[in-house]
Amino acid sequence: MIKTGIIEGAGFTGGELIRLLLNHPDVHLIFITGRGNSGQHIHEVHRGLYGETDLVFSEEPELDKIDLLFLCTEAEESRQFMQTYTIPEKLKIIDFSREYRLKENCGEFIYGLPELNRRGICKSRFVSNPGNFATCITLGLLPLAKNLMLGDDIYVHAIIGSTGQGRKSSSMTHFSWRNNNVSIYKPFVHQHLPEIHESIHQLQNSFRANIHFVPYRGNFTRGIFCTIMVKNKVSVDELYQLYTDYYAKDSFTHITPDNIDLKQVVNTNKCLIHLEKHDDMLLITSCIDNLLKGSSGQAVHNMNLLFNLEETTGLNLKATAY
């Protein structure tokens, strides 16, 4: 059994991680900290867990009692944690923040996108879990990068559910505002763009074009659905082959000839990708659950790799479907 601890487990990603780990056959949850919640039962904060755990939020982490630590912290807090605490030599860490994602600041962390870095993750100790938009978009582009096919500007639209924004309440998270509403935010300057660029460069170092990315806020809770337009002269059949080959050994990313819709992946760790062409314009559609493949599910995937488990362990999740 892998003994694990969680830092800041009271948020959306923390809750999702706890729900996954409670059902994971090889994991023993030792402690969970949560700012302002210490002493409370886990099921008082993540209310659906009533009947599944008697764990209580801890005040302090006990790093010497665990094999693996999940940092569900914001960027600055993650680094602060790494600098404040003495990390036991054998302790493995998976960090959810964007603090260690880029090579210039990553230290010993490896970028935890298994479809890009599986082998490296298996041999690593510290993993930086990718961003949710970055996961969805990058998976749509990797096979093109691998085949050095990215040259022109890339136009990306992606719509995300409300859990992408975190648990803190604001006028933008108010049900009365968000229900039946759509809006955009941070067009062209979303904080996940640098890691997308870096993942592409890892496979196609020559890539110099722009990625024009407009994120939409959707009126649903879970999921990211993105469409990517980029010019490409190869036939759609050849592209399908190329994508299928690239993801042949990946358990969660599937290329499908059918149209896809978001609920096919909600509450699963899957990424579904669909390709279409119109003249020289390629349209890539890609979707994930932002809290699973885009966050806590991918973290458990990375844990499975770090501990040499079958990569799907604990991640065969029943889709919500309807």
Added chain:
Amino acid sequence: MIKTGIIEGAGFTGGELIRLLLNHPDVHLIFITGRGNSGQHIHEVHRGLYGETDLVFSEEPELDKIDLLFLCTEAEESRQFMQTYTIPEKLKIIDFSREYRLKENCGEFIYGLPELNRRGICKSRFVSNPGNFATCITLGLLPLAKNLMLGDDIYVHAIIGSTGQGRKSSSMTHFSWRNNNVSIYKPFVHQHLPEIHESIHQLQNSFRANIHFVPYRGNFTRGIFCTIMVKNKVSVDELYQLYTDYYAKDSFTHITPDNIDLKQVVNTNKCLIHLEKHDDMLLITSCIDNLLKGSSGQAVHNMNLLFNLEETTGLNLKATAY
């Protein structure tokens, strides 16, 4: 033109009132105050109003410049306002809070349910606007009370949209929580029960039974849909006649032989009522838009009565419908 002012116009009911008054043919909006918003344009807070008004939130009310004041304040604040400010002799007031609804505390205020007190309202100066649940439930019961038919306990369930809770953000207003969710609150002790009892007593002084009321939070923004069960031995046809007679002169409350659904009234000032019987059990279904017939629309209705306008003026609203 009726010159009007609004106290605390930055909330949900204030916004709805402004949207109504801007299109009302006989109203001139003189000022709107909003705690913490003074100096801001109205359309910066109620963003959809872009292009419809250049008004700015005022710091202070100018009571001598208006004919009518709307108090969109909480209970204590309304009384505080009445005590702090010198109310000009001719100024009429419509208060949204529950401070002046009950006879023991109402002072010069009359309970502003036109279907119960139209004549009184027309001759009044101060009107206390009814609660949203109270409006929906009381309208379902008045014809029975009028005919002295209420004897047994009354069982009421009512589901309300998120705008019933006000603009303040909390975990219970978070889209991620409320979307696709249902829950209940304040069963048996909702603060609108006293005014419902008082309205019934006004027509049937002998009424002594209980009203068992369970309010549901629904995953929609606007509307109240309620079902009322009470034993009754009269035939449904006779009851229809009795309800139709009672509401014969009311413009907004309609009795229909067809099943009703909430969206038939959303974004209108209507109340729709449907009756069914099964043996001796009568089921009354009643629905309104909580922000209109349940709040700001009813306030405008009361204004029309106070100023001897046709009661539907400015209230022929297009339903959202879909």
Added chain:
Amino acid sequence: MIKTGIIEGAGFTGGELIRLLLNHPDVHLIFITGRGNSGQHIHEVHRGLYGETDLVFSEEPELDKIDLLFLCTEAEESRQFMQTYTIPEKLKIIDFSREYRLKENCGEFIYGLPELNRRGICKSRFVSNPGNFATCITLGLLPLAKNLMLGDDIYVHAIIGSTGQGRKSSSMTHFSWRNNNVSIYKPFVHQHLPEIHESIHQLQNSFRANIHFVPYRGNFTRGIFCTIMVKNKVSVDELYQLYTDYYAKDSFTHITPDNIDLKQVVNTNKCLIHLEKHDDMLLITSCIDNLLKGSSGQAVHNMNLLFNLEETTGLNLKATAY
């Protein structure tokens, strides 16, 4: 491995059953029939299953190749099936319809509510899976019946998601109508009332009162949330004890002192129950996922009992939660 077949697996309950069985460690899915879909891949109908199964809808069932058959059929179709086909001697059957739920028509079928009939189910060959509303409401009442406490009339309101209505499209299932809408149907005469009465009678034979039941259509896809009012003179603490005792050995039904909300059980096989009292009025709140505890999850639970598996096998499902 239990070899299983499914009749009419193209609907909502069929899809949910397939999703459960594909992840069940002790089940091998042999065939699935689906009227009008034979020859199609399962994932062409239940689109989210892309990448999880290559099964194809069969034209005809092969009853001699399986240990267990699920009938996801309507009432008349189930009986027709039982009469048309020769059922192999060792074949076990779980029927989703209401055809065999009531004792007068049940034949060899046992009513498959484990919290009421676990021991009987374990020894049975044919199980009639309970109705979704019946499951949610009956679980709220069983401990009272067990303690012979049901005397007065019972008032029930329950709101259900759109998947309760089945896959067939109609104006009432149209998104444009149902979104943000609420309505009621079949008040007092819902087809699940007889089985609720029968379950109560099994524990409290003297029960003669009425159950006044008003079903609501909610604007969500999954779940039933119900409130039950019934007079009771026992203290709420004693009632909690009594409920906790009754469900002490049940894995999926939990009594909680906290308020509950629907999403705590969505995508799980749980039933959560909460009790409150106001004077002599007891309010029981109960909620389930209509497709899981209310249908396909309960069927898998019954399968586990029929084959002497740990009852939670394959049913530790991650809640949707948000």
Added chain:
Amino acid sequence: MIKTGIIEGAGFTGGELIRLLLNHPDVHLIFITGRGNSGQHIHEVHRGLYGETDLVFSEEPELDKIDLLFLCTEAEESRQFMQTYTIPEKLKIIDFSREYRLKENCGEFIYGLPELNRRGICKSRFVSNPGNFATCITLGLLPLAKNLMLGDDIYVHAIIGSTGQGRKSSSMTHFSWRNNNVSIYKPFVHQHLPEIHESIHQLQNSFRANIHFVPYRGNFTRGIFCTIMVKNKVSVDELYQLYTDYYAKDSFTHITPDNIDLKQVVNTNKCLIHLEKHDDMLLITSCIDNLLKGSSGQAVHNMNLLFNLEETTGLNLKATAY
């Protein structure tokens, strides 16, 4: 009073048109036909109209009794109607279909986008009402075309509510599928693209670039929210001036410096437009209510122009807002 008739008034656009015309001060509704609904009350189909009209669906149009006819018909049906019936000499017609939108097939019809053709519409007899996507996208581009600034390819994403698909039920309109879901359809080949091109050409004849358009299905009922990316070297301030100038005399289209969200226009006849720049990339955000500015509201706007009324008559609608 303008005497009007409606052909095929039982659908979504027909219902919306009826709701508008019933409240329009200068209109008298003479007849409404509806295939398969003749003899039924209007409020039996458009249920929210209970209490607002006693009109009954007619079998046959009486063209000699009206001044204006609205054709809420599909493309082929509109032409068929025009060919089957003798159109009285003074009868004006507004057609909702796309049959007469393009110049090569328009006959005497003028393309009814007031922001492009107001003067022409005022002098016309037959108006072809624009498509909903076309309205939203074209309004975002007209000022650039007017200033001959469109040269590069244009990338458009737009998300539309379920009422865009019409009243007919299908698996794609099923609440269980569409709720909380997102998907795309007809990428690059949507049927509104030709009219968008033609409107641009009317102002910038030299335009030869592509419009890459991906339509999304959103999980809401009303509205279109679109984002348009196109390269442009002019400063955002100058562009604002240019857009403001272009729409200076238009009552419903507003340029705003603030971010916009869909519900600002839902249930109104407005189009809101926002501009942003990042380096040389211009992002235009534009939103409308697909049933109002995108359909029936625009038809009433055109009617006002045809009959020399103030263009906003009957169209000062209260936004749903929440």
